[in-house]
Amino acid sequence: MPRGARIRWRRAGPRVSQNDPRDVDHGVEMLGRWSVRRVTALAAVLGLALGLAALAALTIWGAGASRAMTDRVRGFNEAGAHWNLVFVHLNEEDAALREFLATGGSPPRREPLQRVIGSANVDLEWLKRHGDQVEISHVDMLTVGYADYTRVLTLILESPEKSDELSDYGALALLEIGPLRDQVVANVERKQRELAQYLVAVDRDSRTLRWVTGGVVTVDLLLCVVSMAFLVANQQRAEREAFSSRHQALHDALTGLANRQLLADRIGSAIQEAGRTEHLVGLLLVDLDRFKAVNDTLGHQCGDLLLQQVAQRLVRSVRETDTVARLGGDEFAVLLPDLDASENLSRIAGEIRRAVQQPVELNGLMVDFGASIGASVYPDDSATGEELLRHADVAMYVAKRGGLGVNTYDRDSDAYDPRTLSMLSELRHGIERGELVLYYQPKASAFDRSVLGVEALVRWYHPSRGMLAPQDFLPIAERGELIEQLTDAVLQTAIRQAGHWVAAGTRLPVSVNVAARSVLDSTFPSRVAQLLEIYDVPPDLLTVELTESVIAADPQLAAKALQEVRALGVHVSIDDFGAGYSSMAFLRDIPVDEVKIDRGFVTTMRTDERNHLLVKAMVVLARNLMLTVVAEGVEDELTLETLRGLGCQVVQGYYIGEPMPPGDLGRWLDGQSSVAATR
Ligand code: C2E
Ligand code: MG
Ligand code: MG
Numbered sequence: 001m002p003r004g005a006r007i008r009w010r011r012a013g014p015r016v017s018q019n020d021p022r023d024v025d026h027g028v029e030m031l032g033r034w035s036v037r038r039v040t041a042l043a044a045v046l047g048l049a050l051g052l053a054a055l056a057a058l059t060i061w062g063a064g065a066s067r068a069m070t071d072r073v074r075g076f077n078e079a080g081a082h083w084n085l086v087f088v089h090l091n092e093e094d095a096a097l098r099e100f101l102a103t104g105g106s107p108p109r110r111e112p113l114q115r116v117i118g119s120a121n122v123d124l125e126w127l128k129r130h131g132d133q134v135e136i137s138h139v140d141m142l143t144v145g146y147a148d149y150t151r152v153l154t155l156i157l158e159s160p161e162k163s164d165e166l167s168d169y170g171a172l173a174l175l176e177i178g179p180l181r182d183q184v185v186a187n188v189e190r191k192q193r194e195l196a197q198y199l200v201a202v203d204r205d206s207r208t209l210r211w212v213t214g215g216v217v218t219v220d221l222l223l224c225v226v227s228m229a230f231l232v233a234n235q236q237r238a239e240r241e242a243f244s245s246r247h248q249a250l251h252d253a254l255t256g257l258a259n260r261q262l263l264a265d266r267i268g269s270a271i272q273e274a275g276r277t278e279h280l281v282g283l284l285l286v287d288l289d290r291f292k293a294v295n296d297t298l299g300h301q302c303g304d305l306l307l308q309q310v311a312q313r314l315v316r317s318v319r320e321t322d323t324v325a326r327l328g329g330d331e332f333a334v335l336l337p338d339l340d341a342s343e344n345l346s347r348i349a350g351e352i353r354r355a356v357q358q359p360v361e362l363n364g365l366m367v368d369f370g371a372s373i374g375a376s377v378y379p380d381d382s383a384t385g386e387e388l389l390r391h392a393d394v395a396m397y398v399a400k401r402g403g404l405g406v407n408t409y410d411r412d413s414d415a416y417d418p419r420t421l422s423m424l425s426e427l428r429h430g431i432e433r434g435e436l437v438l439y440y441q442p443k444a445s446a447f448d449r450s451v452l453g454v455e456a457l458v459r460w461y462h463p464s465r466g467m468l469a470p471q472d473f474l475p476i477a478e479r480g481e482l483i484e485q486l487t488d489a490v491l492q493t494a495i496r497q498a499g500h501w502v503a504a505g506t507r508l509p510v511s512v513n514v515a516a517r518s519v520l521d522s523t524f525p526s527r528v529a530q531l532l533e534i535y536d537v538p539p540d541l542l543t544v545e546l547t548e549s550v551i552a553a554d555p556q557l558a559a560k561a562l563q564e565v566r567a568l569g570v571h572v573s574i575d576d577f578g579a580g581y582s583s584m585a586f587l588r589d590i591p592v593d594e595v596k597i598d599r600g601f602v603t604t605m606r607t608d609e610r611n612h613l614l615v616k617a618m619v620v621l622a623r624n625l626m627l628t629v630v631a632e633g634v635e636d637e638l639t640l641e642t643l644r645g646l647g648c649q650v651v652q653g654y655y656i657g658e659p660m661p662p663g664d665l666g667r668w669l670d671g672q673s674s675v676a677a678t679r
Contacts, residue, residue, distance in 0.1 A: 009152075015138060018528070019345065020444050022559075028543050030549040037234075040230070041230045041234070041241055044223055044227045044230055045227055047223045048220065048224060048226075048227050051216060051219050052220060055213070055216050056576055058212060058213050058216060059213075062101050062209055062213070065205070065209070072198060072438065073195065074196050074402055075130070075431075076194060076198065077195070079127060079135065080191040082123040082124075082126050082127050083123075083127070083184060083191055083415055086120040086124060086127075086184050086187075087121040087181065087184045087185065087188065087534060088167070089120035090120055090146075090177060090180055090181055090184060091181075091423075092120065093113075093116045093150075093153065094119060094121065094174075096109075096112045096113040096116050097153060097174070097177075098111055098174075098254040099112070099113075100113045101156075101166070101167075101170040105156070105159065105166045105420060107430060110157060117150050117153045117154060118150045120146060121146075121150075121489050124139050124142065124143055124192050126359040127139045128140075128143075128557075131241075138190070140398050142180065142184065142187070144364070145176065145183065146182050147385040148504075149173060149176045149177065149180055152169055152172050152173045153173055155169045156169045156173060174507020183492055196667040215509075217256070219462065222569050246575075246577070247327055250265075252325075254304055254307060254308065255307060255311035255326050256311070257314075257324050257325050257326045257332070258324065258325040259326065259327075260327050260328070262323070262325065263323060263327070263333055263335060264389070266335055267335055267385040267389065268385050269300035270378075271378055271384075273389075274337070274338070274378060274379075279337070279339060279340070279381065280338075280340070280377050280379070281335070281337055281339065281377070281378040281388065282334055282336035282344075282348070282375060282376075282377050283334070283336070283376050283377075283388045283389065283391075283392045284333065284334040284340045284345070284348070284349050284352065284373050284374070284375050284392065285331065285332075285374045285375075285389075285392040285393055285395070285396040286310075286314065286331070286332040286352070286396070287330060287331035287358065287371065287372050287374075287396050287601040288306075288310065288369055288371055289369060289370035289371060289372055289400070290369045290370060290616070291306065291307075291329075291330035294306055294362070294367055294369060295403075297592055298362055298363060298367070301595065302362040302363055302367075303330065305360075305362055306360055306362060306367065307326070307330065310371075311326060313355050313356050313358070314332055314334060314352065316355070317351065317352045317355040317356070318334055318336070319336075321337060321338065322334060322337065323337075332497070333351065338584070339377065345375045345377055345408065346375060347462060349373045349375050349406040350406050351357055352503070353371050353373050353405055356371045357369060357370050361609045371405075372399040372400035372405060373395055373396060373399060373405070373406045374391075374395030374396025374397065374398065374407075374408075375392060375395055375407070375409065376389075376391035376392040376395055376408070376409040377408075377409075381408075381409045381411070382409070392409065395408055395410070398410070421617045423473070423476055424476055424477075424482060426462070427476070427477060427482060427486075429480055430460055430462065431485050431486060431489050432624060434501070435461050435463070436458055436459070436460055436461075436486065436489055436490065437458075437459050437460075437461055437493075437661065438456040438490060438497065438661075438662070439659035439660055439661055440454035440455065440456055440457070440497075440510070440659065440662060440665045441457060441652060441657060441658065441659040442454055442657040442669075443455060443509075443630060443651070443652045444652070444657075444670070445649065445650060446631070446643050446648050446650060446651045447649075448642060448658065450672075451669060452509065452650055453509030453511060454508060454510055454511070454665065455510075455512075455652065455658045456490060456494040456497075456510055456511065456513070457470065457513070458474075458486070460472070460473055474486075475517075478515055478517070481552075482528060483515045483517050483518060484515075484521060486512055486515075487515055487518035488527065491512055491514070491531055495510070495531045495532060495535045495537050497534055499535030500589075502537060502538070503536075507538075508541070508669075509540075509541045510542060510543055511542075511543040511544075511545050512542065512545065513575065514550075515544055516550040516558075519544070519546055519550045519562070519565075520550065520557050520558060520561060521557060522561070524561055524565070525561060525565050525567075525568065528542070528544075528565060532570075538569070539568045540569050540570070540571065542570045542571070543593070544571070544572055545572070545573045545574075545575040545596065546558075546562075546572070546574065546575060547574075547576050547579075547580065548574070548579075548580035553586075555589055555590075558590060559589055559590055559591070562590055562592070566585055566593075570636065571594060572591065572593055573593065573594035573595070573628075574586060574590075574592050574595045574596065576596065576598040576599075576600075577595040577597050577598055577602055577618060577622075578597055578598045578600075578601055578618055579598040585623060587621075587627075591630060592627060593617070594624045594629075594630060594650075595628075595629055595630070596616055596619050596632050597619070597629065597631045597648075598631065598632070599632045599653070600633070601614050601630060601640075602615060602631045602633040602634060602639065603633040603634075603635055605642065606636070606639055606642065607636055607651075615631065615643070615646065615648075618649075619631075619643075619647050619648050628650060629647075629648045629650065630649075630650040630651070631643045631648045631650075631652070631653075632653060633653050634651045634652065635655050636655055637655065639653075639655070
């Protein structure tokens, strides 16, 4: 089977489909959790901001309040001081008056009295200017009395020395000073009282402020703690999520193994390290055999279980420093970063293979499966990480195709080594230059050997190597796009040839071998139809021969393509029938007209009883299914007779006629007694 057509199991992703309601529920739940977290975090931050704003407001307000308090207290003190000064001035006036009166109003004592008369007015005016309503009314009350008193003092000064007038006014002044003094003392006391009351109120307010500030600070601290807790939790969650998404990006969801990307990274590091330590780096590519059958018959769940078991077995079979990866489907890789010698790798691969392919119990059934392992070594056979991976892949492909179990990379089996690359390029040019030619081998009736048709078999007239058989170049072409070009060239040549024969009056059916990749190309049926039309060939003169690899590659697509081909009127034949593994399924699923029993059974059926029985069974099977049976590889009369006895209708082989160029075939046909015009 061509590498490109190998079965790829596609269910590598998560098992729940995108439209699964569980996904929606999960999404809603996630969204709910996410919004609760977000709202709580926002509330904490908002609360903290509000708390801090409140604290700032309190601080500003506190600073303003304390400045106002200081101003108020200073106001009380200044007012008190001025009232005290009024008291002092009154006393000075009283003292000066008394001395003046004591001397009977002698002129020397006049001047001191004159100096102090009205001295309290300055303070009273200050009090009036700076006081509130209450203060002003008290000042006004005192000012009236004080004005009388100072007027009396002025009259005293104007009175003659030792006169009665002087004594009368003196007595009046001494009478007036007492109430004035009492009034001033009352005001001083009032001021002290007011100050005391104010201080009590301030004290009460500042206690309240302390409590409020304490409360706000406590709430702020709590919110700080909550916000910090959220921040830390968020940080941890973000780290966890980052770790998990990094892990997801580099690991396979089903098995938890490294994925292709991580493997590539590890290969890169291993190669760098190997440069320093002079160790070798080994890479094994493990591909399961018969995994598809498990998946198809037991279901994907069992397939998943099998893959998980294989993953565990692989991990258990290697050292901790080795990397086990799943590259997709049923393909795994094991990277051995520090090998001592390359021959160890085959031994390790063999051990791993034995460990991996132990039967597994799935749904109560013991399931048997195999593993093919390809190995490559840096720097022995690969110079870069990419090469290491590609070479292990090539080696695995060879192991699988040849049923080798384990295979170490060998340049000769690599389609992409320089020699093969140049061969591919030569073939491409060869096809373009028309170096491919078709030989035609007759298919004849087993009963009268009349020719029923021919099979077109490709040959390459290589400019320097001479004629090459299909096996010399087909395997290389089949690995790349070139096989489609080749199929096109062969189909065109064969149909054109059939057209020539028709034009010459011979309806000779032609069978063409078609590679899996070409059949599975969606344009194949239309290309066939187009060629038949161009060369004016009735569709029933064309048979396409396919091997089971077509079906194995993609059964549904193959069935669809072949149905379309048959709808054109073209016949479909299964080539090398019996040589593959799924012939029965093939017959059930694919619309065919003919089976060609593989020549491996036919050439030896005379001598090998088992092959004889198998051919017999295949003939019976095909006939019961109303299919034409062709036996290929008929090399002698006895085989032909035996086949005839078994009921096989058509034979092909060297005994009937070897593959030959069209010119030779014409002469050969002329020599035959009869050419059947129809099937
Ligand atoms: P096949 O389709 O099974 O073709 C029959 C092969 O058996 C041919 O080999 C033929 O020469 C050989 N053969 C015929 N009679 C006898 C016999 O009596 N004894 C023995 N031992 N061999 C006999 P050939 O031509 O080398 O082709 C080999 C295979 O290459 C073909 O097997 C077919 O699968 C493939 N092939 C040939 N031509 C084409 C082509 O144009 N396109 C594709 N895709 N494959 C082709
Ligand atoms: Mg064939
Ligand atoms: Mg064949």
